Amino acid sequence: MSATPAGDPGRWSVAVRHAACRGSGVCVGLAPEHFDVDDSGRSRPRADTIDADEAVLDAAHACPLEAIVVTDRATGRQLAPPD
Amino acid sequence: MPTQSEQLTFPFAAPSGAEFPPEFARLRDEEPVTRVVLPTGDQAWLVTRYADVRKVLSDARFSRAAAEAPDAPRLGKTSPGPQTILGMDPPEHTRLRRLVSQAFTARRIEELRPRTEQLANELMHAVGVAPRPVDLMATYALVLPIKVIFELLGVPYEDGDRLHSWTDVIFSLGGYSAEEVAEARGKLRDYLGEMIAERRREPTDDLLGVLVTARDEGQKLDESELVEFALILLTVGHMSTASTLTSSLYTLLRQPGALARLHESPELVPSAVEELLRYNPFALTGTQLRVALTDVELGGATIAAGDGVIATVAAANRDAAVFDRPDELDLGREDNPHLAFGYGVHHCLGAQLARMELQVALTTVIRRLPPTLHIAVPDEWLNWKVGLTARSLVSLPVDW
Numbered sequence: 501m502s503a504t505p506a507g508d509p510g511r512w513s514v515a516v517r518h519a520a521c522r523g524s525g526v527c528v529g530l531a532p533e534h535f536d537v538d539d540s541g542r543s544r545p546r547a548d549t550i551d552a553d554e555a556v557l558d559a560a561h562a563c564p565l566e567a568i569v570v571t572d573r574a575t576g577r578q579l580a581p582p583d
Numbered sequence: 584m585p586t587q588s589e590q591l592t593f594p595f596a597a598p599s600g601a602e603f604p605p606e607f608a609r610l611r612d613e614e615p616v617t618r619v620v621l622p623t624g625d626q627a628w629l630v631t632r633y634a635d636v637r638k639v640l641s642d643a644r645f646s647r648a649a650a651e652a653p654d655a656p657r658l659g660k661t662s663p664g665p666q667t668i669l670g671m672d673p674p675e676h677t678r679l680r681r682l683v684s685q686a687f688t689a690r691r692i693e694e695l696r697p698r699t700e701q702l703a704n705e706l707m708h709a710v711g712v713a714p715r716p717v718d719l720m721a722t723y724a725l726v727l728p729i730k731v732i733f734e735l736l737g738v739p740y741e742d743g744d745r746l747h748s749w750t751d752v753i754f755s756l757g758g759y760s761a762e763e764v765a766e767a768r769g770k771l772r773d774y775l776g777e778m779i780a781e782r783r784r785e786p787t788d789d790l791l792g793v794l795v796t797a798r799d800e801g802q803k804l805d806e807s808e809l810v811e812f813a814l815i816l817l818t819v820g821h822m823s824t825a826s827t828l829t830s831s832l833y834t835l836l837r838q839p840g841a842l843a844r845l846h847e848s849p850e851l852v853p854s855a856v857e858e859l860l861r862y863n864p865f866a867l868t869g870t871q872l873r874v875a876l877t878d879v880e881l882g883g884a885t886i887a888a889g890d891g892v893i894a895t896v897a898a899a900n901r902d903a904a905v906f907d908r909p910d911e912l913d914l915g916r917e918d919n920p921h922l923a924f925g926y927g928v929h930h931c932l933g934a935q936l937a938r939m940e941l942q943v944a945l946t947t948v949i950r951r952l953p954p955t956l957h958i959a960v961p962d963e964w965l966n967w968k969v970g971l972t973a974r975s976l977v978s979l980p981v982d983w
Contacts, residue, residue, distance in 0.1 A: 520689075523920045524934065529641040529927030530673060537637075541905075541920025558677055562928075564935050565689050582685075 508573035510552050514545040520567035527559035527568060535559065549573065593619035593629055593893070594867045597969045599962070601837060603864045603910070607631055607898035616882035619893070625656035627872060627891030628884065631898035633905045633922070635882045639873060639894040641927030648672040649874035656891035658872050658972075660761040661753075667811045669871060673928055679804060679812060680932065682797045686735070686790055692935040695731070699940060702730050703947040711951065716959035716980040724828040724979065725821075727944055731936070732820035736813070737789025738778060746771065750818040755970055768814070775813045790816065816933075824937045826975040827923075828944050831859040833976060835945075836958050838912050845914065846954045849946060855914040856941045861900045861921035862912050865974040869896035870925055896922045956983040 560568035560580035663669035752767035924931035
């Protein structure tokens with residue numbers, strides 16, 4: 501995941517930790533506009549940087565592997581998964 | 584739209600022993616989305632290809648909530664119900680699932696592994712000194728998941744027998760009348776109501792306590808949703824694991840060389856668990872019926888709004904488009920994106936728990952019982968319970 505520069509308000513970074521993903525499809529079901537599936541059956545974000553969207557946080561919180569990392573680009577704070 | 588199979592009835596007749604229903608392979612090749620008649624007399628589309636099954640399970644146009652409507656097509660006499668997590672769509676489904684999803688993450692489940700190993704070892708000790716043949720279902724494959732989920736929920740193990748017998752009625756969709764199922768559900772609801780009342784008098788930090796707090800302090804679910812959620816966690820939380828563990832043990836013991844391979848290479852247990860989940864010959868559908876909210880084109884068919892759709896995970900898991908040698912059990916299979924836990928928002932909440940339990944259970948079997956372990960009777964002597972979504976062994980007598 502790229503470093504998170506300060507001063508990008510309202511923008512989030514989204515990444516799926518490929519090795520952790522077990523292909524449950526929970527994120528694809530909850531937020532199909534933000535996630536799809538690669539050839540190995542694992543999920544990937546459709547875009548690395550997005551406008552803030554609660555649906556992505558819903559997906560990250562629902563991921564049983566906590567494989568989705570969401571970061572606020574303005575503050576650098578990790579929004580999901582919880583520590 | 585193919586019309587030749589309008590008389591095709593589903594579920595297909597249960598084959599003998601560990602045979603896999605042969606209809607799945609034919610349909611996957613010839614009619615991947617086809618019309619079937621259900622035991623209720625209603626009709627539905629049967630979906631058998633991996634890509635299509637994944638589509639149905641993750642596309643919001645195929646609804647579980649609509650499948651609980653009074654006039655929706657039905658597979659059986661009963662269904663989970665509109666107030667359960669299994670009968671909802673987002674956002675209601677998301678609201679409920681989020682209350683407990685943190686308790687089922689891979690991270691949290693790993694913390695339960697040492698206790699699960701301890702329980703498995705205690706049970707295996709009793710198996711080791713029991714008169715033989717030993718029923719590995721009653722002494723091990725059923726008891727272990729019951730103990731694990733009961734501890735997680737905070738339900739006393741002493742109540743296990745009656746809770747399991749009610750669960751058995753609720754799950755055996757084919758074998759009991761709608762009245763019997765409703766009665767068993769009522770008893771289980773009353774039992775859980777008492778458990779919930781206890782937690783209101785004296786709060787606990789078990790999973791049931793977490794749900795009660797979410798209800799009473801957070802107003803995050805209503806009373807009926809609370810009881811139904813507890814009911815689903817308790818019933819599905821032990822029945823499906825017990826059935827899967829028994830079928831996995833059966834497959835391991837019947838496939839020549841399978842058990843020996845695990846004895847030689849115990850590090851294969853995690854991939855063996857995934858492969859046994861994929862291969863499971865006793866899964867008949869594995870998912871609940873969906874209802875299309877709009878017209879959808881799928882696999883050359885036009886599914887109309889209001890039509891029922893059954894995504895057969897069992898058939899998808901043997902699709903050669905995804906799996907090499909799909910009908911072969913390969914305990915070391917590396918790339919295994921099976922759909923045994925479903926896919927999409929309804930992907931099994933307890934998947935990581937089930938995986939961990941299955942890994943511990945198989946590891947304990949190969950550590951504690953010798954490679955001469957075998958099923959003590961011919962297949963014809965084994966009894967099966969046949970439901971609408973899966974078959975299950977009634978007992979698994981073994982010797983060594």
